[in-house]
Amino acid sequence: MKSVVTSISLELDGDVTHTRRSALLIAKVAQAPSRDQIRFATAVSEIARNAYQYGENGVAEFSFNTTSRGVRLLARVHDRGHGIRDVDAMLRGRHQSHKGPGLGLSGSQKLVDDFVINTSEAGTIVELALNLKTVNAPVDLARTAAEALVTATHGSPVEELSEQNRALRDALAEQQFLLREMHHRTKNNLAIIQSLALMQARRSEHAETRRALNDLTGRIQAFANAHNLLHRADDVTHVDIREHIETLTERLRVALAQSGLAIETEGPPLLVSFDTATELGLIINELVTNAAKHAPSTNDRNSVVTITAARVGTKIRLTVADNGIGLANAEETLRASKSLGWKIIEGCVRKLNGSIAVDGSAGLVVDVEFDQGPF
Incomplete structure (x- = not known):
């Protein structure tokens, strides 16, 4: 009743x-x-x-x-x-x-x-x-x-409005706390998985298995980095992509130190959604790792990869360029490639509803563009 x-x-x-x-x-x-x-x-x-x-x-x-x-x-x-x-x-x-x-x-x-x-x-x-x-x-x-x-x-209508505003602020503060806690716990769980993969890589007797597990830990880190930034941020809904790139590349510099690869970042502060940040982190991880493998330093030239993210009109453009030997017919070659890394990149671009352009004439240059309306 x-x-x-x-x-x-x-x-x-x-x-x-x-x-x-x-x-x-x-x-x-x-x-x-x-x-x-x-x-x-x-x-x-x-x-x-x-x-x-x-x-x-x-x-x-x-x-x-x-x-x-x-x-x-x-x-x-x-x-x-x-x-x-x-x-x-x-x-x-x-x-x-x-x-x-x-x-x-x-x-x-x-x-x-x-x-x-x-x-x-x-x-x-x-x-x-x-x-x-x-x-x-x-x-x-x-x-x-x-x-x-x-x-x-x-x-009083004024008192009623004030009470509603207080309730909204309280609800927002509670939601922010819960989201921050969620990102913190997710980051910790990913760190545990990453540590397990690293331990398994060290114990493996096969070089190919070690490489695969090391690649996996890099991909896990790309996910964990966005969660870590949101755990510490005042706004737990958006990520500053410049800070995201700088933090991620600092970790990549340490992981790839033996390759001699120099990593440079450019671009203004730029807010993107959490989902966008994770996809971009994966793309950057794959392209930088690829540059470390295929753009080695020579006696007269150091290997360098440059990462740029900026708003271009209504779109955001991410550019990752290395100064390696390049790749003939880059777009066709990569599209036909069975490389897991490239398939991950293509999958990320699809999730962003974006487009990808590749130029291999002077090093490898990859441009990813996608719509990201104003916040």
């Missing part, structure tokens, strides 16, 4: 804002953690906005009920539209439209603990639930929440 708190008619744009404020306050009264308050309110407001804009208005109802898993806060949004097409594809995140009925379904589903949708030509009903850790009965929670909503209508 459910205990209803309130119902809100979704007929004006302001009703969506009122729905979000109510969701946030009810979740707070239910003593949900700040992060859960934010995610529940965000999910409900997305569905409410969709109902208002595309569902010919509707109603949002808040209630508490009890299930086998305990007490939960439930929001039920019912619109009067004509249903949502391809709803299953939307929920799987495969729908490509960014407007029209169904806006926000996939994202809202990920924010709540339970998400149920029923849609037909008679309208759409979406139920969003937040599991609570409370010993209070649903009827008591509903009564307390209803009283809080009445009190809030007579409160």
Whole structure:
């Protein structure tokens, strides 16, 4: 049996804002953690906005009920539209439209603990639930929440906005801490795997096996480096690619010291996403390692590889160039190559939705370009 708190008619744009404020306050009264308050309110407001804009208005109802898993806060949004097409594809995140009925379904589903949708030509009903850790009965929670909503209508809008901002800051700080801790633990786990691979390489009697394991440790380090930077960064969502390259190449200088390869880096500070940083780290690792193997120093010339990353128009261009002997028909030769390193590079470029150009006429020059919109 459910205990209803309130119902809100979704007929004006302001009703969506009122729905979000109510969701946030009810979740707070239910003593949900700040992060859960934010995610529940965000999910409900997305569905409410969709109902208002595309569902010919509707109603949002808040209630508490009890299930086998305990007490939960439930929001039920019912619109009067004509249903949502391809709803299953939307929920799987495969729908490509960014407007029209169904806006926000996939994202809202990920924010709540339970998400149920029923849609037909008679309208759409979406139920969003937040599991609570409370010993209070649903009827008591509903009564307390209803009283809080009445009190809030007579409160100061400035105080209400300040309280919401504090909740947002608290939720953001908690998320930042959790992300930083995740990167720290991932970095440590990768370090353990890297150490095991190095130990196995030292114990191996076969040179080819040792080379393969040493190559593997370099690839692991390329992953670990981005995690390490984000663990120490103020912003745990983006990586300064210049710092990433400098840190990675410093480690490569130590690992490849016997090759005599000099590594130079150029380029301004440039923020990229974590996923982009890991792909670029792998590309750089493969190309620098390749230069150490195939661009050896001679009596009259030291082997040098130069790494440059810069924004070019709306794109980012990564250039890795060595001063070795080059490679005839470089693009065709590398495309036909069975080299694991080159296949890794091509795979990384595909993940970036980028393009790759190769020139082997005077040393090997590899340009990778990809879109990376402004932050």
